[in-house]
Amino acid sequence: MDRTLGQRVRKFRNQKGMTQIELAEGLITPSMVSQIESDRARPSYKVLAEIAARLEVPLEQLLKGVNLDLEYSSKYKLALGMVRANEFGTAIPLLESLVEYAPFKIPKGNVLLELARCQLEVGNVTEAESNLNQLANHEQSAAMLPQVLLLLGKAAELKSELPIALFLTKRALEEVLKAEQLDADLHVKFLMQLAALLGKVGKAGEAVRYYEQALQLDHGSREERAKTYLRLAEMFDRQKKYEQAEDYASKAAVLLEEQSNEKIRQELQHRSIMLLRGSGDWKSAVQQLLSLAQRCEREADRAGAGKVYADIALICREHQSFDEARTYAEQARKALPDTDPAMGKVHRVLADVSFYKHDDRKGQTHLDDAVKIFEQHGMAAELEEAVLVMCRHLSSKGDFQEAFRKLENYHQYLLQALGHRGIVL
Template identity: 70%
Template sequence: MLRMETLGQRIRGFRLKKGLTQIELARGFITPSMVSQIESDRARPSYKVLVEIASRLDVSLEQLMNGVNFDLEYTSKYKLAIGMVRAKEFGAAIPLLEGLLEAATPKVSKENLLMELARCQLELGNVEEAESKLNQVMDTDQGTTLLPLVLLYLGKVAQVKSEIPIALFHTKRALNEVQKAQAIEADLHVKILMQLALLLEKVGKAAEAAKYYEQALKLDHCSSEERAKTYLRLAEVYDRQKKYEQAEEYATKAAILLGEQSNQKMRQDLQHRSIMLRRGSGDWKESVQSLLSIAEKYEQNADSVVAGKMYADIAQICRENKAFDEALSYAEKARMSLLDTDPVMGKVHRVLADVFFHKHDDLKGQKHLDNAIKIYEQQGMTAELEEVMLASCRLLNNKGDFQEAYRKLEHYHQHLIQELGQRGIVL
């Protein structure tokens, strides 16, 4: 029977394949002697050292560790596995965690290992495997302290599977359990509230979603980045409810935090969303200039798709303010940057429809409305589909084409029933 390769042997093999000496591999972060000890399995590298070695050998951490025989103490192996999970190296952590689970020792509870495995599988999109591990935890008598987290993850699994009512059931139970606990873990509490709010948004309960977003903010357990994101989620929820004063308030709060973001792409994304939410409260031309500035930065970074989405929003602002020539110009710029099937093209066609109706070219206007409907149907964008479908039906009704207006409404009704059914909602 062939023996499994040790970690040291694996590192040595990759080093030789790359044509590096021990001195070259070690340069600048550890000694050549340490490399020698690691390769001969006389020294145990830390997680940080392993990451650097993998980087210098041009292999992933998972490639470096998959199928390796770890001759480590149980506790050391557990610490290494947890380090990988915290660093989001989920694929590399799974074999270590599975090995620990098979070894079965009282040093680390089986339930904790199952939870870490479930998280890894969930993050990698392996929902069936994640659900299996979570159900194993639920089946044990010792799992009560982990129950809120198990239910949170089960809610996430159901969400990924588009089983929204089940996701809501598990997440609401998670909230009940965490509120019953004597010592409430604030971080977990916030995650549950945020997941519940997002799910409620998906089923159209915007007012209830807003309540949970606000509760999460009151716990004050978020980074500036997460807080800015939550402010924007709230602004978008209130915007959909046509509560524009609250929408502007939270969009402004998000904007204040934007200067604290160190990630430029994140900052630009949040600025973009904030501008769109506040576009009705000031000079619309200033909003256009701000978005143009962001679009130019994306174009400089060769990110034409995101720039195209900016131009689509600029076109929308121009249309809302009756600047139809400018709306046409920016809509065409967006079309040049986006694929025909991109969800944002629905907005572009919606703008173009209004432009051509304004120019009394009803044939082109209706064609663009139909294109918008097709995209919104394909992308499952129910709220946008309703708005554009009703606009189309009103136009047909005004022209006296009642039969076609009725046909479109009937088609929309059937599509809505099918869409809700796919989300696990039966009317």
């Protein structure tokens, strides 16, 4: 079995039918390829990633089962390179081995922090929280406290514990602002996470303040600025400040014209159309979204198409076109998993259609389903709106006892969510 990196590179190169000269061309010297294959030289992460690309092998597969007996510092640098390149799953085994075997060569806190970051990215929330709590309770990790709190906030968000996530992220920002020299990129990261959480819990006005602060500090990519503009537009739209929403959505649209990543461009274009739908012909917005949905279907992106159909249904409902709203909501329903967050929107539309058709029982069922999804995903703003609609409808029918019961259930949900369980103080 090929246990060294050099053996693996040689094996895949031979399978590909490449010479050392062909593999090295424009990257490194053929002599360096020879040294790598004989395990006399260790490539940097950048070189290793390019070698994997030329061999048409996923980096994780190239490294699978390899005994990376590197010097600890080299192994750490390699792991950091993987993290920066978003190769989180590949970095985890390296970082885990460093935690176990290199406590004196490299600060253990740094390794644990990067390991927790990777674990969150691949969805291992419990393991990440364990490592982060270990850091938070260690006096020598005080300098890392802002980042630890930020990641704990992210973990809480992934568990749909939004009040806890908000509490931790606010604390993280407070801690980072105490620094004598503030890193602008780090500051932006904290502001963006806090703004996004505030938006999720329905505090659009506060979210705007933090997004605008982030924009003033951030000189990042056009894609990131476009995303921030769209988030600002969404927050103003929620506050019914349509002029500001249109202004930011238009700024995003300009930046999106030069976005090269097709999938990202489609996603942002979708959001931009939704935000600009109030400033023009709504039927034109529907046609634009239909084109997007059809493109998603051609690319076998059923979930993407489902989310677009859900928004088309929403626009039709907003303009009292209930038959069309039901048609597109059902198309979304066929494309989306039952528990997808967008299904909450679908059930809200179907509830309104049912009430319009005087089918109160079906309307109530759809509202109940919407509430369950909003609760499951911690969608506080959407949940509040759905519960209020439900209670108003029940009250209008004279069913005050059931309306009170629904409101009491919502109150209990909030009390449970607001319990500060698991927060590191």
